[in-house]
Amino acid sequence: MVVTKTTSGPELNPQHCNVEGVRNQRTEGTLLERELDKPVKEQPPSRERWRPLSRTHKILFAVTLVAYATIIVAVFSTSRLVALDWEVMKWKPYEQWPQVWDFLNYYVIAGQRGPAAIAVSAWLGWRSWRTKSWRPLLVLGVSLVLLNMSVGAVKIGTGRLGPHYAHIYGSNEIFLGGDIFPSGHTANAVVTWGVVAYLATRWRRTGAVLASWTGLSVGATTVYLGTHWVTDVVAGWCAGALVLLALPLFEPIITSADERLCRYWAENIAPRLRERFAGRGGNRPGGRTSVPVRHDQKRTSVPMARDHRDIASRANRSVPIVS
Numbered sequence: 001m002v003v004t005k006t007t008s009g010p011e012l013n014p015q016h017c018n019v020e021g022v023r024n025q026r027t028e029g030t031l032l033e034r035e036l037d038k039p040v041k042e043q044p045p046s047r048e049r050w051r052p053l054s055r056t057h058k059i060l061f062a063v064t065l066v067a068y069a070t071i072i073v074a075v076f077s078t079s080r081l082v083a084l085d086w087e088v089m090k091w092k093p094y095e096q097w098p099q100v101w102d103f104l105n106y107y108v109i110a111g112q113r114g115p116a117a118i119a120v121s122a123w124l125g126w127r128s129w130r131t132k133s134w135r136p137l138l139v140l141g142v143s144l145v146l147l148n149m150s151v152g153a154v155k156i157g158t159g160r161l162g163p164h165y166a167h168i169y170g171s172n173e174i175f176l177g178g179d180i181f182p183s184g185h186t187a188n189a190v191v192t193w194g195v196v197a198y199l200a201t202r203w204r205r206t207g208a209v210l211a212s213w214t215g216l217s218v219g220a221t222t223v224y225l226g227t228h229w230v231t232d233v234v235a236g237w238c239a240g241a242l243v244l245l246a247l248p249l250f251e252p253i254i255t256s257a258d259e260r261l262c263r264y265w266a267e268n269i270a271p272r273l274r275e276r277f278a279g280r281g282g283n284r285p286g287g288r289t290s291v292p293v294r295h296d297q298k299r300t301s302v303p304m305a306r307d308h309r310d311i312a313s314r315a316n317r318s319v320p321i322v323s
Contacts, residue, residue: 053248061245068238072154075181075231078172085229086170089163093224104221111185111218116192117144127199134261138254139247140195146243146250147191154239155179163226182235183219183228190215190240198247215240 161178197207
């Protein structure tokens with residue numbers, strides 16, 4: 001072999017042909033092309049990892065937390081907010097507008113934990129089945145746990161009585177064995193319906209507006225019915241907003257639990273379901289439906305309808321069609 005062109009690089013010898021170097025270069029180039037041709041597996045949107053909170057999110061969380069703490073201190077110190085509670089209680093809103101009592105007495109159920117959670121769980125269950133992910137139900141479960149722990153602790157710690165059970169005019173009615181502060185109806189309405197807006201992929205702004213309206217109206221309804229003080233409702237709004245603002249902090253836990261549940265379902269539950277319902281094709285879409293036949297009845301094949309286009313194309317042939 002004759003070398004017609006040499007390179008001045010230190011790695012190649014101008015006296016001999018560098019066959020091994022050429023082979024290595026070709027091999028490395030082929031491997032690089034194969035790596036570039038491999039499809040990149042993108043992670044589904046529902047499995048994205050946690051992202052740091054934005055500055056606006058942190059500011060909202062801090063402002064809401066300060067407002068919540070301020071209301072608690074105001075109730076403990078029997079401030080002017082407690083005097084406002086008594087003024088509204090003496091005014092008795094349910095006597096001012098008695099014509100809407102029946103409607104609002106049913107409407108406040110939208111803030112009860114049981115009915116609201118059942119309604120939202122049904123919709124989120126459908127979302128989980130549609131997206132093949134447990135994330136919607138996990139987000140609801142985490143939010144309800146946070147709500148029960150945070151609001152329940154404050155309820156037990158304050159022990160405040162409601163307007164219907166107040167003893168001394170002008171007192172804050174705390175440490176008397178009650179569980180009225182903050183308002184559970186209000187906080188639950190904010191969290192439960194706020195989760196729907198939190199998980200919405202379309203019409204998120206509309207969902208946020210409806211969730212805000214539900215939380216505000218349920219809180220105002222409890223004041224109208226006389227079951228809560230004004231400070232109870234304001235504290236319930238703050239407590240529910242804090243839970244919603246804290247949800248992104250638990251996204252890594254929710255994502256990890258979602259991946260484990262999906263893996264467990266695919267490896268353990270799904271194969272068992274396939275084995276159990278393998279012979280029941282009639283229960284599946286597109287399966288063959290078996291028709292019961294009596295012992296004295298013969299099985300006959302049902303003629304299938306022919307496509308008119310096929311018949312028209314075969315009619316032009318010289319060979320006759322035998323059916």
